[in-house]
Amino acid sequence: MLYIGEHVGTGDGPAMDVAVDPIDGTTLASKGGHGAISVVAAAERGSLFHTHIAYMDKIIVGPAGRGHVSIEASVEDNVRALAKAMGRPVTEITVALLERDRNDDYVNRLREIGARVRLFGDGDVANGIIAALEERSRIDMLMGIGGATEGVVTACAVKCLGGDMQGRLWLREGEDEVARSEGIDPNKVLALNDLCRSELAMLAATGVTDGEFLQGVSYVRGHAYTQSIIISSLTDTMRMVDGKHDLRSFSNFPSVNGQATAHKEHAVS
DSSP, X not given: OOOTTOOXXXXXXOOEEEEEEEEESHHHHHHTOSOOEEEXXXXXXXXXXXXXXXXXXXXXXXXXXXXXXXXXXXXXXXXXXXXHHHTXXXXXXXXXXXXXXXXXXXXXXXXXXXXXXXXXXXXHHHHHHHHHHOTTOSOSEEEEEEEHHHHHHHHHHHHHHTOXXXXXXEOOTTHHHHHHHTTOOTTOOEEHHHHBOOSOEEEEXXXXXXXXXXXXXXXXXXXXXXXXXXXXXXXXXXXXXXXXXXXXXXXXXXXXXXXXXXXXXXXXX
16 A cells, blocks of 8 residues: 555656555455456646545546536436436436445435446445446446545546546544645535546556456466556557466565565556
8 A cells, every 4th residue: 555645666757646556345355256456546746636534425427427417416416417418218327336324315316216226345446437438337327425545546547538527525523624634625526637637647457356347366377367457548548458477476576574575666567
């Protein structure tokens, strides 16, 4: 895990902000569940939103929904606006939400208007990216309260994919002062350009366990096989990369207390 303000890298090359989620879906990975990924996002130096507040209320859509939804609008109005923009009835709009008590009101209101609800236990980043992919996705919108750091990571992908995203910090007791000490208005609506101000951004994610988004790591005869996605606004591309890794190569890394470990400069590539 990287901490706010921590410096990594060799010092060569362009200066960048980096946001890391070592495992998006920690519980999924620990139980062998579906959909855990490892993800890193980067953008020009000074362009990524950062805060010590843990949670953020979010709404994410793909390119068709850009400019049609607002976190200040009601759940019902947002779904109807997206349905109209996509040329579909409300009953064919699928909304993904993190399955937590704090999102129960969203879920109930979505069901009342007949929208499709897709609940997920973990995997905030993966489901946000899936919502922004649009043409490859079974999810049309992500909404609800999830991780703030995960929101910033996802914003880089949404920026690259031409989608739209808005957020607002969701404060627990005592966190109002934390936000203000960081110079953040806790009630401010965070537009996509607040979360990722740079037009040059990228995201790379690798599957940890099998999921709808990416295949997980598998081991066959001394090799590890991985599947990754690389999304870049610089080249306006989305690449899928299948990797084969010789497990013997890990012995080349220096060891600490008998355990293989990478140099800090290898943490970001």
